């Protein structure tokens with residue numbers, strides 16, 4: 152079984168961005184500027200945000216972290232985002248999710264201008280994706296497509312299944328796969344007989360947020376499985392798929408950790424670069 156590692160793919164994205172940066176130096180443009188808005192003190196979010204800052208440093212991007220307290224009101228977050236929308240020096244804005252329970256993440260994400268929407272989560276960005284006209288798409292989903300390209304995984308004329316329909320992973324991935332001419336079945340918590348559907352799939356993408364929920368043998372023999380899930384258990388990190396017995400059953404699978412994870416940050420940098428170029432060139 153081939154282990155589909157994210158690091159070499161993420162490295163190739165970093166190289167692509169570094170090449171694009173030469174234009175910024177030549178034209179004496181300000182470096183791409185990403186602002187992350189973090190509300191409250193979620194330890195996992197703090198780790199992700201520090202990885203994002205490190206990635207910006209590595210590329211010499213400008214990175215700003217705006218921290219708001221757990222008690223921030225909807226109006227506080229809205230005002231912060233509106234200010235960033237107006238700030239000409241800011242290319243890309245990411246509202247770190249999840250937000251504290253009293254805040255409505257869909258409503259607040261919508262405040263971000265689409266031309267600064269680093270994770271492609273506003274309705275305008277999602278609509279553009281559905282129309283095949285997106286500038287950027289959700290970092291995790293776009294990162295998975297990069298992995299398919301890097302590892303030459305063909306999805307045309309294959310039976311492809313996505314499990315999970317969240318706006319951040321499953322649904323954008325479904326649309327990106329359609330754009331790749333895959334014929335895609337999208338499953339969710341109300342789908343009956345998912346395991347039967349999986350037994351027919353050549354390539355399966357799993358993003359349900361439930362640790363070790365699927366067994367390798369739930370998939371067709373010889374299938375390729377992309378596990379998006381990531382969970383911190385007392386015994387360590389794991390995905391939505393239990394990798395036990397994957398080796399003799401699947402042809403390829405992403406490890407957790409080290410599979411899809413590194414792609415999310417790499418694509419956040421790529422999306423920031425795309426938005427920065429749009430802002431410079433129009």
Ligand code: NAP
Nearest residue numbers: 291315316317320339340358359360379380381411412415
């Ligand atoms: P989410 O918002 O909770 O969505 C989960 C989706 O899975 C929903 O569409 C839900 O269906 C579906 N689902 C739940 N239980 C199911 C079941 N038993 N059978 C079939 N479908 C089921 O989660 P998310 O934000 O998409 O994240 C999914 C996983 O990916 C999580 O583990 C998350 O940590 C991980 N993730 C990883 C990265 C990364 O960088 N590696 C990035 C983002 C997310 P309904 O719509 O019917 O409720």
